[in-house]
Amino acid sequence: MNSIGLVTKLSDPMAIRATSELTEWLNKQHRRVTVTAEAAKAANISPKLAAIKPLEDIGEGQDLVIVLGGDGTFIGAARDVLRWKVPVLGVNMGRLGFLTEVSYDEMYDNLKEVFAGHYNVEDRMMLTAFIRRESGEVLSHHVLNDVVAHKGHLARMMEFQVSINGQHVFTSRADGLIVATPTGSTGYSLSAGGPIIHPRLDTIIINPICPHTLSNRPIAVPGDGQISFRLTQNEPDRLLTLDGQTGVPLLDGDEIVIRKSDRSLRVIHSPDRNYYDILRKKLHWAETVGTKRDLSLRPADDR
Template sequence: MKRIGIVAKRGEPEAVKAVRDFVRRLKDRDFRFYVEKEAASILRIKGYPREDIPGKSDIIIVFGGDGTILSVARLVGSLGVPILGVNLGGLGFITEISKEEVGREIGKVFSGKCGFEERIMLLADVYRGRGRIIQHNALNDVVLNKSALSRMFELDIRVNGRFVSTFRADGLIVSTPTGSTAHSLSAGGPILYPTLESFLMTPICPHTLTSRPIVMPDTFILEATIKKGEDIYLTLDGQVGFPLKVNDRIKIRKADYKTRFIVLHDRDYFQILRTKLKWGE
């Protein structure tokens, strides 16, 4: 791992400082750094567009939080470049180490003493008329939701071509196990262990209270068709949005690739839940 991509949370001075300290720590070693443009311009070093970094890197180190990691995971996509998340504070479910741990832990990465954990991703294809108009990937979730002032909308759900139900709701969340502690959790969905190969469908404020979340094998293909409604959007990881129309069909399935995270600790997911969600307090 000689080519190191570095991405910092945008607009966060603490992230830029962490990048500067990291580059200084390794400047005398035989590494090539690919620092994204915004942080690089502040540090007065050569920078690269964020979208170009995965193709140049053997590893990407993300200084920020879960949101920054989600954006990088989507960019990495099928390239399979491993990601190490450095948490700068706040709620972090997928960051691996804190900024204070970087100095003593980073050597494990370059000495081969680290492990890897793979997480499934989702692909969402939107069909309008006879053709596909967009395709996006997501690590956390694919969400169909309405704008702030619009009413409930109606959608038909099919799984593997079989009709499931017609939902009237404020929205629908299709989540990976990684994303089960995000938007889906706040909508009443269960927590899935992050390495499970399954996904979760969670209605948002459904008109019928018996419309409950359901966990499905990740080999299934879910299709949602917009039957009624207006101002409806498809959102990916809460970061990328696309407007939908009546009769649009959205097919959601597991991607053929996974996100690879670098693991430096013997991770105890239940400890993470106790710490982040305050279980037992």
């Protein structure tokens, strides 16, 4: 792996500092580094140390993309690198992160292992979401975590009809509806009472948010199914949110169609760490009361 792209959470001073330090370290490892113009300016990176590309092209010609930030930064970067089929490594800069599973303190040792060929690549399922109107298809969007239908400003219920492969499954009144991938099962869906799904399983979660009828529970359906739903009540201020980052207003008569994408995201993992290790660490299943976590950056001379 000789060409490395970096994606930085620009609102995080720790991520900016880490980008500067990592760029210098990668140059010492004789790797070609590419960053965005915004990251280069924020981290004061010399043009001699890194090439500059727009974020949407950061994956072009790269052997690896490293994301410095949190899961939100990782999800945004996933859409930008998807077409290049480049593997992605997420470095968590302080908060809970299932996708950015490598801590900053582990980053340099982890990268040495990657450069030595000691790593696994896992393909993560993605979804494609469509909105169909009388005028035609108005949205086609790749999603790594989830598609969520919900009310906008007012906390009111919605009514929707859900079908799978054209067969009616249920009608529900709820605060909203989540359709999630196995990757997204540890996100919003988990907070809404959904199950944790291993990322290697080929399945999609349908999860009503706070349903009026308590028997409307989350269900997991085969990954090759096509899920569609319509809102049955004429109410304003309804939104479809994609990976928590893009919001699209929903109109009367809209049909939302969701199916497995023909693309997948390639994510790098250490072969010495399995999914259950990640769950135990991120959900603090093994911690005792009073355990403290050190979120400070390691000194540059301690690598």
